[in-house]
Amino acid sequence: MEIVLKCSAFKHDETIPIQFTCQGDNISPPFEWSIPPENTKSMIIIAEDPDAPHGWIHWVLFNIPPHTREIPENCPRTYELKDGSYQGMNDFREIGYGGPCPPSGIHRYYFRIYAVDIILHAHLNMTKEDLMSQIRGHVLATGEYMGRYGKI
Numbered sequence: 666m667e668i669v670l671k672c673s674a675f676k677h678d679e680t681i682p683i684q685f686t687c688q689g690d691n692i693s694p695p696f697e698w699s700i701p702p703e704n705t706k707s708m709i710i711i712a713e714d715p716d717a718p719h720g721w722i723h724w725v726l727f728n729i730p731p732h733t734r735e736i737p738e739n740c741p742r743t744y745e746l747k748d749g750s751y752q753g754m755n756d757f758r759e760i761g762y763g764g765p766c767p768p769s770g771i772h773r774y775y776f777r778i779y780a781v782d783i784i785l786h787a788h789l790n791m792t793k794e795d796l797m798s799q800i801r802g803h804v805l806a807t808g809e810y811m812g813r814y815g816k817i
Contacts, residue, residue, distance in 0.1 A: 668808035669699040670778045674738065681774060681812035687766030688816060690739075693724065697735035701780035702805040705731040708750075709779040709800065711793055714765065716772040722793045723774065724762045725753030727785050744789055753791030760790075771815035780806040 674694040675681050683689035701708060708729035714721040726736065729750040742761030745751055757763040765774050781803045785796060 666702055666780075666806035668701055668778050668780060668806045670776060670808040670810040671697050672776070672810055672812070673697075675812050677810055677812075679812060681765055681814040683817070686764040686814055689764070691762075691764045692739040693736070693762035693764075694812075695736065695738040696776065696778075696810070698778055698808060700734075701731055704782050705780040705805055706782050707731060707784050708733065709781065709785075709796060710736065710776060711779075711796070712762070712774060712776045713793070714767070714772050714774050716770070717767065722756045723764065724755055724776075725791060725793055725796065727751055727753060727791065727796055728787060731780070751787045751791070753793070753796065765812075765814035767815060769816070771813050774812050774814060775809055776811070777807065777809045779804050 672694050685692060685694045710726040712724035730748055733748055740762060744760050752761045755763045781800050782805055783803045785799050
């Protein structure tokens with residue numbers, strides 16, 4: 666099953682506005698998504714740059730309640746959010762969102778959403794690898810949205 670992931674700040678496969686990058690305010694863009702499958706216990710969003718050497722993780726957001734349908738712009742950079750979801754460690758070694766910041770060229774940034782049938786065991790500094798090992802065999806649906814960015 667597919668989850669439709671949308672962003673009102675930029676169109677799929679187009680340029681990510683500067684305010685969501687390291688050259689701007691470095692704030693997270695807003696996202697909204699379609700209804701997940703019935704047995705969903707939590708949602709996950711991972712943002713990554715596959716064009717960076719060895720890939721680069723920009724955002725790890727997990728245990729999003731299944732009734733939640735959006736993440737507003739400028740998500741606080743805290744471990745636990747008001748709705749009970751959590752943010753993990755990105756490859757900048759920070760909690761929360763870290764915007765696009767490619768050293769050269771134009772890179773692709775994938776925002777992927779997962780609906781899972783479990784609530785993850787959370788700990789401070791969770792990484793993408795920690796999440797992926799926990800959700801193996803528990804993914805009910807996925808979706809993705811992609812933007813591009815190159816330093817000006």
